[in-house]
Amino acid sequence: xxxxxxxxxxxxxxxxxxxxxxxxxxxxxxxxxxxxxxxxxxxxxxxxxxxxxxxxxxxxxxxxxxxxxxxxxxxxxxxxxxxxxxxxxxxxxxxxxxxxxxxxxxxxxxxxxxxxxxxxxxxxxxxxxxxxxxxxxxxxxxxxxxxxxxxxxxxxxxxxxxxxxxxxxxxxxxxxxxxxxxxxxxxxxxxxxxxxxxxxxxxxxxxxxxxxxxxxxxxxxxxxxxxxxxxxxxxxxxxxxxxxxxxxxxxxxxxxxxxxxxxxxxxxxxxxxxxxxxxxxxxxxxxxxxxxxxxxxxxxxxxxxxxxxxxxxxxxxxxxxxxxxxxxxxxxxxxxxxxxxxxxxxxxxxxxxxxxxxxxxxxxxxxxxxxxxxxxxxxxxxxxxxxxxxxxxxxxxxxxxxxxxxxxxxxxxxxxxxx
Amino acid sequence: xxxxxxxxxxxxxxxxxxxxxxxxxxxxxxxxxxxxxxxxxxxxxxxxxxxxxxxxxxxxxxxxxxxxxxxxxxxxxxxxxxxxxxxxxxxxxxxxxxxxxxxxxxxxxxxxxxxxxxxxxxxxxxxxxxxxxxxxxxxxxxxxxxxxxxxxxxxxxxxxxxxxxxxxxxxxxxxxxxxxxxxxxxxxxxxxxxxxxxxxxxxxxxxxxxxxxxxxxxxxxxxxxxxxxxxxxxxxxxxxxxxxxxxxxxxxxxxxxxxxxxxxxxxxxxxxxxxxxxxxxxxxxxxxxxx
Numbered sequence: 147x148x149x150x151x152x153x154x155x156x157x158x159x160x161x162x163x164x165x166x167x168x169x170x171x172x173x174x175x176x177x178x179x180x181x182x183x184x185x186x187x188x189x190x191x192x193x194x195x196x197x198x199x200x201x202x203x204x205x206x207x208x209x210x211x212x213x214x215x216x217x218x219x220x221x222x223x224x225x226x227x228x229x230x231x232x233x234x235x236x237x238x239x240x241x242x243x244x245x246x247x248x249x250x251x252x253x254x255x256x257x258x259x260x261x262x263x264x265x266x267x268x269x270x271x272x273x274x275x276x277x278x279x280x281x282x283x284x285x286x287x288x289x290x291x292x293x294x295x296x297x298x299x300x301x302x303x304x305x306x307x308x309x310x311x312x313x314x315x316x317x318x319x320x321x322x323x324x325x326x327x328x329x330x331x332x333x334x335x336x337x338x339x340x341x342x343x344x345x346x347x348x349x350x351x352x353x354x355x356x357x358x359x360x361x362x363x364x365x366x367x368x369x370x371x372x373x374x375x376x377x378x379x380x381x382x383x384x385x386x387x388x389x390x391x392x393x394x395x396x397x398x399x400x401x402x403x404x405x406x407x408x409x410x411x412x413x414x415x416x417x418x419x420x421x422x423x424x425x426x427x428x429x430x431x432x433x434x435x436x437x438x439x440x441x442x443x444x445x446x447x448x449x450x451x452x453x454x455x456x457x458x459x460x461x462x463x464x465x466x467x468x469x470x471x472x473x474x475x476x477x478x479x480x481x482x483x484x485x486x487x488x489x490x491x492x493x494x495x496x497x498x499x500x501x502x503x504x505x506x507x508x509x510x511x512x513x514x515x516x517x518x519x520x521x522x523x524x525x526x527x528x529x530x531x532x533x534x535x536x537x538x539x540x541x542x543x544x545x546x547x548x549x550x551x552x553x554x555x556x557x558x559x560x561x562x563x564x565x
Numbered sequence: 566x567x568x569x570x571x572x573x574x575x576x577x578x579x580x581x582x583x584x585x586x587x588x589x590x591x592x593x594x595x596x597x598x599x600x601x602x603x604x605x606x607x608x609x610x611x612x613x614x615x616x617x618x619x620x621x622x623x624x625x626x627x628x629x630x631x632x633x634x635x636x637x638x639x640x641x642x643x644x645x646x647x648x649x650x651x652x653x654x655x656x657x658x659x660x661x662x663x664x665x666x667x668x669x670x671x672x673x674x675x676x677x678x679x680x681x682x683x684x685x686x687x688x689x690x691x692x693x694x695x696x697x698x699x700x701x702x703x704x705x706x707x708x709x710x711x712x713x714x715x716x717x718x719x720x721x722x723x724x725x726x727x728x729x730x731x732x733x734x735x736x737x738x739x740x741x742x743x744x745x746x747x748x749x750x751x752x753x754x755x756x757x758x759x760x761x762x763x764x765x766x767x768x769x770x771x772x773x774x775x776x777x778x779x780x781x782x783x784x785x786x787x788x789x790x791x792x793x794x795x796x797x798x799x800x801x802x803x804x805x806x807x808x809x810x811x812x813x814x815x816x817x818x819x820x821x822x823x824x825x826x827x828x829x830x831x832x833x834x835x836x837x838x839x840x841x842x843x844x845x846x847x848x849x850x851x852x853x854x855x856x
Contacts, residue, residue, distance in 0.1 A: 193682040193785075231687070336831070365831045367790070369781045372574050373825040395689035396782040403708045405699045416688060424619045427693040 183223040184216075184482055186475060187243030189236050189254035189264075190467075192228035195419040196256045196391075199468030200278055201226035202460050204253055206452075207475035217479045224475075225249060233263035240264050244271045250488040251275070253302075253474050256391075256415070256467040258282035258339040268298040272490045274497060276300040276474050279415075279467030283307050283342035286512070286521035293514055297494050300511060301521035302474050303467070304438070304531060306339050308524035310346025312531035313387065313412050313436050316545045318354035320434075320533065320554060321411065325562055327384035330356040333374065333397075333410075334389030335366045343389045343413065351387065359383050366392040371400045379406060384563065388412030388435075395425045402429035405559035410434065411533070420463035423539045430536035432556045434544070438506040439469045440534045442551065443543045449505045473504030569703045571819075571826050577711045579818025580718035581776060585791070586798040586810045587722060588769035594742040594805030595762045598666050602643055602674030603770065604791030605681075610636035610771040611778030612681055615690040625693050629775050632692070636771020637764060639677070644763040647673045674788060682785040692778035714780045721772050722811070725765065729807075738762055742805065794834075797841045803854025812852055816840070 188204045191197025201224065208222040216222060225247050227239035236255060243249045252268070255261050256279025265288060268275035275298055277285065283305045289296045304312065321327040332347050334340040344361065351358050359381040364374055374397075378386060386408050390397065394416025401410065411434035416422055418437045423430050439445050441453050441463045452472055456464045464472070477500045482488055485496030498520070502509045507529035512518050522529055533545035535554065542552040556562055589603050600606075614632025617623045623631070647669045651657060657665050694710035701707070729735040741748045741758045749755055777783055777791075798817050802809030817837045825833045844851065 193687045195686050195688050198686065363831075367786075368830055368833075369787070369790075370574075370578065370825065370830075370833075373822075373830050376570060376826070393689070395691060395784075399691040399782055403694060403697075403699075403710055405706065405708070419688075421688075425688060425690055427619070427691060429691070 181219070183221045184479070184488055185223045185225060185247065185249040185251075186478060187240070187247065187249035187252040187254075188224055188226040188471070189229050189239045189243065189252060190226065191231045191255065191257065192226075194231060194256075195421060196279060196415055196465040196467050197231070199456075199460075199465040200253065200256065200471040203452075203456060203464050203468035203472035204475045206456060206459060207472045207479075211476070211479050217483050220482075222475065222479060229255065229260065231257060231260075233260050236260045236264055237267055240267045240273075240275075241271070244273050249273070250482075250490075251478055251493065253278055253471055253478075256280055256303075256465075258285065258337065261285055262338065265296060265299045269295045272298060274298050274300065274478075274490055274493050276302045276478070276497075278470035278474055279303050279465075281306045281309055281339040281343070281413075283518065284338070286518040290514070290517055290519035293519065297520070298490065299520060300497060301518070302470050302509075303522065304524055304529065305518050305521050306342035307346045307518070308521075309413055309436060309531070310343050310350055311524060313347070313533075314350035314354050315530070316436065316533040317351070317356060317385070317387070317411060319547075320545055321385055322355045324554070325384075328355065328357060329359050329383045330385045330387045331359050331378045331381055331383040332361045332387050332389070333378060333412075334363055335368075335392055336363045337366060337392060339391065340389040347387055347389070356385070356387075368393065369396060371397045372404060375401065375404060375406045378408065383408060386410045386412075388414050391415035394422070398422075398426050398433055399429040402426075402431075402557070402559075407559055407561040409556055409560050409562060412436065415466065417536065418466040418534075418541075420541065423536060428536075428539050431538065432536065432560055434533055434535045434554075436531050437534050437541075438466055438529065438531050440532065440541050440543050442541075443532060443534075443549055445507055445532065445549065446503050446505060448503065452505045469505045473502065473506060473509060476504060477502040477509060566704055567826065570705050571822050573702060573705050573707055573711070574826075575819040575822035577715045577780065578822060579815040580715045581773060581780065582794065582798055582818050583811050583814035584718040584721055584769060584776070585773040586795045586802070586814050587725060587807055588766040588773070589795045590799045590802070590805060590807055590810040591725075591738075591769075592762060592766050593799065594807065595738055596648075596741075596759050597663070598648055599663075599670070599796075600643065600648075600766075601667060601671040601792055601796075602647075602677060603795050604788040604793075605674035605677035606636055606639045606643065606767070606770045607774035607777060607791050608681060608783045608785065608788050609639050609677055610774030611692055611783040612685055612690055614692045614775045614778055616685065618693055625695050628692065629695065632775035632778070633768060633771035636774055637767030640763050640767025640770060641760075643670065643673060644759070674792065678785045678788040681788075685785075687785045689782045689784035690778065691782035692775055694779045710779055714776045717772065717776055721769060725769070725807075728765070734761055738765075797838065799851075801841050801844055801851055803851030806851070806853040809851055809853030 188201040190200035205224045208224045212221045229236040251274040258280040261277045261280035286301045414435040417435040439449050444450050481496035485492045510523045511520050534541045534543050537555050544550050610632045613635035614628045617631040618628035651665045696709040696713045698709050699706050798813045802813030820837045821833050824836050
């Protein structure tokens with residue numbers, strides 16, 4: 147501020163010097179970029195358990211890659227932003243990350259509403275962007291419907307449609323074949339991600355032999371679940387199929403306190419956190435939930451070392467979005483290496499060719515022709531997800547049987563029967 | 566069957582609302598303070614009880630007592646750090662003090678809320694119930710904890726009634742709510758009465774918070790809705806009127822429960838808010854308000 151006026155002669159000298167420097171830069175550009183760090187912006191919900199793991203896991207991956215010399219000599223730098231679970235804060239963080247902090251790529255959020263708000267910004271600012279935990283189908287559908295514009299967005303977690311499939315695949319073996327169950331009630335929170343999830347449930351549950359007796363959607367602000375459980379019990383289902391993420395602790399505790407005699411299986415994001423047992427005072431025992439990994443499940447040889455390393459570093463096991471975030475940093479690094487550049491379009495092209503064995507399985511993205519363009523592929527040999535159950539305060543994998551560490555076990559108030 | 570269910574659930578939730586609102590209205594009645602950090606104090610008490618049990622591994626009773634104690638400490642902190650400095654300030658005009666107290670306590674509540682989210686995340690926490698299990702009442706499977714909640718609330722409110730009407734301290738508090746100047750003329754120190762009232766308030770809010778943590782669970786997100794619900798119950802009942810608040814708590818509690826069971830849980834709070842608007846039009850002083 148003090149040096150506002152300068153003599154014309156000073157300026158001309160500066161210009162000359164500048165021109166000379168530019169010339170030097172042009173010849174030495176390859177060397178300069180080799181030393182530049184690869185900057186990854188991480189925007190996440192620092193106060194939520196699911197979100198807090200996102201920057202931590204990303205940092206852990208970056209540290210590991212950097213310890214091995216980085217990517218062609220370039221270090222990975224993580225710049226993280228707390229979005230306070232707000233879409234508006236996330237958009238501001240995205241703009242700051244790209245315009246001020248000059249990040250090359252952004253990893254952001256586990257909330258679909260936030261990711262859907264960021265997607266147009268990834269397009270406008272032409273910055274590759276991957277979500278580690280949101281599920282809405284709309285994220286990758288938008289990429290499919292306007293590829294040229296939205297190709298910068300990647301969906302690094304299963305879509306709601308795939309999540310529903312994963313739950314149905316597991317329910318078929320665990321509930322229909324093993325326990326001879328015949329009916330279900332769907333219980334899901336009213337949010338962007340559960341709309342396609344519920345459509346998926348409605349479609350696949352009858353196919354596996356579970357008749358859908360009722361479908362209850364409730365506000366994510368709900369605190370008293372007594373009327374909801376009461377209504378569900380009234381229709382006498384064999385199982386409650388869940389779709390909950392913003393809520394989790396409260397319905398679980400009330401399910402136990404009220405001794406609702408029906409087992410719960412489905413998506414319950416909060417149950418994926420290792421602190422869920424403590425948060426619910428072990429009311430979680432018996433809850434069955436879908437996950438992409440679990441603390442002691444060797445989905446791939448990388449899963450357990452990551453989970454243990456994370457726990458050693460941060461004191462708790464990662465949330466589901468921690469696993470995906472960790473993998474994302476790795477395959478971004480891999481894409482930069484393969485593409486030989488952090489240029490947005492080249493990076494997108496390289497990311498599309500991702501074939502990375504991460505902690506959650508083998509990660510590949512659906513192509514331009516698939517309806518869920520840029521979403522991770524679901525299926526055997528890729529990412530299938532698994533079903534875990536809280537048993538005696540621990541998360542135990544029960545499906546698929548190749549990696550299961552235990553079998554179904556319910557608290558005494560649960561009646562496992564076919565009505 | 567459904568009628569009994571509504572009757573039982575409605576009673577527990579109404580009793581909890583009543584306990585939460587009683588302290589809130591008492592403070593207003595006696596010292597003219599609308600404490601907008603009310604929800605934060607309740608949540609803080611519940612989270613403290615949770616942390617004592619889960620993090621420090623104390624038993625449930627010790628956890629609950631710590632929760633109530635933290636509620637009282639938080640109430641004193643609110644009074645001495647926020648309310649009293651504003652009331653004693655010579656730089657704030659007297660007619661502006663009320664609005665300063667409103668804003669001050671609101672910000673104080675947000676600070677507590679953010680600190681809870683920072684240290685304990687914004688995920689919900691639940692306090693392990695002192696009594697577990699269920700009993701069958703008239704065909705309704707009722708958690709014993711729900712009965713415990715209702716009994717504790719009634720007990721706390723009953724004790725408050727005895728304190729106010731049957732003890733010397735209580736009578737002084739009552740007198741201060743009717744005529745503060747008269748009380749000082751009788752040689753009683755008003756500040757001392759305020760401290761007593763804030764202590765009572767802290768205990769009530771602490772108990773309400775811990776019971777809420779056991780019954781439904783709390784998170785840092787509950788702060789706003791809890792303050793709002795106490796505020797609307799108190800306004801509905803008549804600002805400063807304890808018996809009005811009790812009646813209003815049951816009206817709101819049952820209206821919400823009826824809506825949740827008969828219409829949809831998603832619309833739970835709407836009829837009570839509509840009723841509040843209607844009462845404001847027809848009877849601005851509230852059900853039992855003096856004006």
